[in-house]
Amino acid sequence: MKFSDERIIEMLFDRDERALTYTNDKYGTLCQRIAFKIIGDYDEASDCVNNSLFQLWNAIPPARPESLKAFLCRIVRNVAINVGRKRTSYNETLTNYSELADVFCDCETTETVFDGKMLGAYINEFLSGQKELHQKIFVMRYYYNSSIQDISQALNIKGVTVRTKLFRMRDELKQFLADKGYEL
Numbered sequence: 001m002k003f004s005d006e007r008i009i010e011m012l013f014d015r016d017e018r019a020l021t022y023t024n025d026k027y028g029t030l031c032q033r034i035a036f037k038i039i040g041d042y043d044e045a046s047d048c049v050n051n052s053l054f055q056l057w058n059a060i061p062p063a064r065p066e067s068l069k070a071f072l073c074r075i076v077r078n079v080a081i082n083v084g085r086k087r088t089s090y091n092e093t094l095t096n097y098s099e100l101a102d103v104f105c106d107c108e109t110t111e112t113v114f115d116g117k118m119l120g121a122y123i124n125e126f127l128s129g130q131k132e133l134h135q136k137i138f139v140m141r142y143y144y145n146s147s148i149q150d151i152s153q154a155l156n157i158k159g160v161t162v163r164t165k166l167f168r169m170r171d172e173l174k175q176f177l178a179d180k181g182y183e184l
Contacts, residue, residue, distance in 0.1 A: 005068035012060040038080035
């Protein structure tokens, strides 16, 4: 039986453990795919999904996300990235994140949390001004960690087109952030 995201969130607020089962039934495959693309190992990806469900349980309540899917995917990505940092092949596995390295400041200060929220808002604003195709390409590459080939097949465009659009979007994003006063 499929439950709506709103119903699952209510179940989490009621501390009904079945909510985790329903969440896994609904989004488990997506979460597994996200974790696997970051880590590259099915067993570790499964562990990441389980850890993510535990973190979801601890986060709701008090959090009441507008989108359970997006909220859970963010948790999975963060868990998988943390696992990846502990692996020796982390740099090889996460090469597409290095594409954005020259856009963002990588600083460890007390303002990091605030900067992260501000940066997220700026990226959302930037993406909302982009064409739908560009939004899809950006999100598939940098949120779902999809390869150039996967993006080109999913969107039925050439790989070189995907690369070119990503390159231009990174430059536009860098300029957009500079115009907003975000220190790079």
